[in-house]
Amino acid sequence: MKTVRDTLLGRRSIRRYEREQILPEQMSFIYDAIRNTPTSYNGQQFSVIDIDDQAMKELLYSLTDQKQIKTCSHFLVFCIDYYKIAMGAEAKGVEMPDFPKTADGVIVGVVDAALAMMSAIVAAESLGLGTCPIGYARTAAPDEISRILELPKGVFVVCGLALGVPREQPDLKPKQPDDLMFFHNKYSTENIPRRVLAYDQVIKEYNSTRAGQKSDNDWVKHIISYYTEAMNYNILAALQDRGLGVER
Numbered sequence: 001m002k003t004v005r006d007t008l009l010g011r012r013s014i015r016r017y018e019r020e021q022i023l024p025e026q027m028s029f030i031y032d033a034i035r036n037t038p039t040s041y042n043g044q045q046f047s048v049i050d051i052d053d054q055a056m057k058e059l060l061y062s063l064t065d066q067k068q069i070k071t072c073s074h075f076l077v078f079c080i081d082y083y084k085i086a087m088g089a090e091a092k093g094v095e096m097p098d099f100p101k102t103a104d105g106v107i108v109g110v111v112d113a114a115l116a117m118m119s120a121i122v123a124a125e126s127l128g129l130g131t132c133p134i135g136y137a138r139t140a141a142p143d144e145i146s147r148i149l150e151l152p153k154g155v156f157v158v159c160g161l162a163l164g165v166p167r168e169q170p171d172l173k174p175k176q177p178d179d180l181m182f183f184h185n186k187y188s189t190e191n192i193p194r195r196v197l198a199y200d201q202v203i204k205e206y207n208s209t210r211a212g213q214k215s216d217n218d219w220v221k222h223i224i225s226y227y228t229e230a231m232n233y234n235i236l237a238a239l240q241d242r243g244l245g246v247e248r
């Protein structure tokens, strides 16, 4: 098993996998790590759908165009889950408030599911496995994916995670430097444009020199092009359809 330091600092998204499957004992460790994720109120407002059926993976691939889904060994779908507690409330005759329909209810579920995904990433990486989060599992076809996964009301996909035996070792992406990422005691807007442009240049250089597929992408314009694409997603409607949403 890798050290914590090597696990965290050597992690990079892996998008190509060997045909070899992940061992059951490795999945069992990943499950344990997911289950021990800290959650708001200990409410454990999340569930994970572990997909290893090839036909199901191909179906999700056809909807998302993310080839990692069909080539990975296990595709984990991390969902906000208020269905389980609602069923508990019904069984005990307790009234379930409309918490899933509040901004905080959605944030609580997203944070829990995202932390659970990170637990899985760290556990898998420590075993030498490769991981890649797949946000398109949420955005590409929310209604159809919810239907295929047979999600009950109160359950909403936050993110997918492809897991497999790595078949590539891409260069680590340079991340924002300390002076852009960390602030001392309070936020400081000083010199942010200059620091952002310096980082933009670092990414441009990385993209033009990295091993494998090179590009002339910068950071700012490239990320904003993703935001522009994301303006077409109607996630609020998808959330509301799942019995969640933001009414207040």
Ligand SMILES: Cc1cc2nc3c(=O)[nH]c(=O)nc-3n(C[C@H](O)[C@H](O)[C@H](O)COP(=O)(O)O)c2cc1C
Pocket: 011, 012, 013, 014, 015, 066, 132, 133, 134, 135, 136, 137, 159, 173
């Ligand atoms: C919430 C989330 C969603 C993501 N969705 C996708 C995706 O749909 N497809 C993909 O190839 N990578 C996806 N990624 C991976 C990011 O592109 C990747 O983390 C980022 O480029 C930084 O690279 P690194 O993970 O190698 O450090 C996602 C990452 C996160 C955290």
